Amino acid sequence: MLRDTVRWTATHGLTRMAIRQRARQGNPDATLLLDPELQGDPFEHYENLRAHWPFAPGAFSRVSVHHDVCTEVLRSEDFGVADRDASMPTPVRLALRLAGPPPNPGPIDPPSMLAVDPPDHTRYRRLVTRAFTARRVAALRGRTEEIAADLLDDLARDTGPTDLVPRYASLLPVTVISEMLGIPTSMREQFLVWGDGAAASLDLGLPRQRWETVTSCVAALHGWMTDHLRRLRAEPGDDLLSGLAAMVDEDGSQLTERELVATALLVLGAGFETTVNLIGNGTRLLLEHPEQRDRLAAEPDLWPNAVDEVLRVEPPVTRTARRARRDTEVAGVAVPEGSLVVTVLAGANRDPRVFSDPARFDVARANARDHVAFSSGIHFCLGAALARMEGEVALRALFERFPGLASAGAPTRRPTRILRGYESLPVTLDRIGERSALRS
Numbered sequence: 001m002l003r004d005t006v007r008w009t010a011t012h013g014l015t016r017m018a019i020r021q022r023a024r025q026g027n028p029d030a031t032l033l034l035d036p037e038l039q040g041d042p043f044e045h046y047e048n049l050r051a052h053w054p055f056a057p058g059a060f061s062r063v064s065v066h067h068d069v070c071t072e073v074l075r076s077e078d079f080g081v082a083d084r085d086a087s088m089p090t091p092v093r094l095a096l097r098l099a100g101p102p103p104n105p106g107p108i109d110p111p112s113m114l115a116v117d118p119p120d121h122t123r124y125r126r127l128v129t130r131a132f133t134a135r136r137v138a139a140l141r142g143r144t145e146e147i148a149a150d151l152l153d154d155l156a157r158d159t160g161p162t163d164l165v166p167r168y169a170s171l172l173p174v175t176v177i178s179e180m181l182g183i184p185t186s187m188r189e190q191f192l193v194w195g196d197g198a199a200a201s202l203d204l205g206l207p208r209q210r211w212e213t214v215t216s217c218v219a220a221l222h223g224w225m226t227d228h229l230r231r232l233r234a235e236p237g238d239d240l241l242s243g244l245a246a247m248v249d250e251d252g253s254q255l256t257e258r259e260l261v262a263t264a265l266l267v268l269g270a271g272f273e274t275t276v277n278l279i280g281n282g283t284r285l286l287l288e289h290p291e292q293r294d295r296l297a298a299e300p301d302l303w304p305n306a307v308d309e310v311l312r313v314e315p316p317v318t319r320t321a322r323r324a325r326r327d328t329e330v331a332g333v334a335v336p337e338g339s340l341v342v343t344v345l346a347g348a349n350r351d352p353r354v355f356s357d358p359a360r361f362d363v364a365r366a367n368a369r370d371h372v373a374f375s376s377g378i379h380f381c382l383g384a385a386l387a388r389m390e391g392e393v394a395l396r397a398l399f400e401r402f403p404g405l406a407s408a409g410a411p412t413r414r415p416t417r418i419l420r421g422y423e424s425l426p427v428t429l430d431r432i433g434e435r436s437a438l439r440s
Helices: 002-024 028-034 036-040 043-049 067-075 090-099 120-131 134-156 164-169 171-181 185-202 208-234 240-246 257-288 290-298 300-313 384-401 431-439
Strands: 062-064 079-081 319-324 328-330 333-335 340-344 422-424 426-428
Touching: 002 028, 002 208, 028 036, 028 043, 062 067, 067 319, 067 328, 067 340, 120 257, 134 164, 134 171, 134 384, 164 171, 164 257, 164 384, 164 422, 171 185, 171 240, 171 257, 171 384, 185 208, 185 257, 208 240, 208 257, 240 257, 257 290, 257 300, 257 384, 257 422, 290 300, 290 384, 300 384
Parallel strands: 062 340
Antiparallel strands: 079 319, 319 340, 328 333
16 A cells, blocks of 8 residues: 555656646646646647747647647657656656556556667567558458447447447447457457556546556456466467467567567557547547538548548547657757657647648548648557548448437546547437438
8 A cells, every 4th residue: 555655646646746836837738737628628728839839838848739840759760758757856756766667567658669669669569560460450341340230230229319439439449459359359348447447547647546546457457468368378369469479570589478468458458449539539520510421421432531530630649748869959949858748649630731721620631641640750550550440430330320310418528638539429319311221
């Protein structure tokens, strides 16, 4: 219990106090981190930050919402993954040293690919990429369409309003990634519970109770995945994790158990956490813009572009950070070694110098794919092709099956800062439209 208190105090408690102090001093980014209402609709806030070039002052960092600045930082070899702990005030860093490393590393702790630079990152990504090929993703499309159809059949049996997040947006990607990883689909509801509880591990300054939930869920995921990988090493199957466990790099090395567990959990989490948000965000945008639904019905070839427009307007991941590995410059401004830079992906995706009328949702936008929702550079999202495919299949199947789908009340956003999506999305189904679609 004492160690837990020290660890929470070091990783979140003191940070939370520091954020509050910065907010009282008028720091706009610190205010955003503390204000749930502002987090729900942060885009006016991002436009205020856009007045600062190339960086605005962040809570503990430089912050940018400019597309070219964010892209330059994310692609530059002068920047590496952020060590958030090193950017904290001195008392926080001392407490972190006392607490020691976490017993169950999260997605932003080494050896996760999100938390390491080359050469480790190069080795991990090379191994995973060989198992996570474009051909495998393309082959999954038919199976994803089957899963979507089955889930929509279940939805059609509902007699009243239904919550689309737990009934569809969550179940489709978790089923797909479970099958990819050789995980029994009977575990999918449990993974959703653990994944939802662990999602806030990306956030700063968590309250004690929420941190305990995160810690418990991360530990449960580690324990289950460790046992599962040991089973696969003893009895491998035709799945991604069996391939990873057996894969040998060019130098003859394999992933250690610790590295394999971290990689498997990252692939699992990224395989459904962000795609849940993509499907939910896309559904809400199309409910709010019926004229865009009409255009997709008339021009179904626009569906792939529509998914990129959803990713641009409402990215599932709002921001990511990098640390300067050496003294460097960004947009002509000196950035000293060790400086933390937060790239606000959600702000960069609405940069008016790149996207005309950037707040407008337009499924036919010519340059929708220029968004940075999947980050950029060597940490570009490994599952981008899978997410795009799942998003297209899920949204198209939903609106073609239920063309009269309508909101049944106010949605509820997830209480996370980095991940942006919906916890609840109540809808009503149009069965008259469904019957007409089936007859045609």
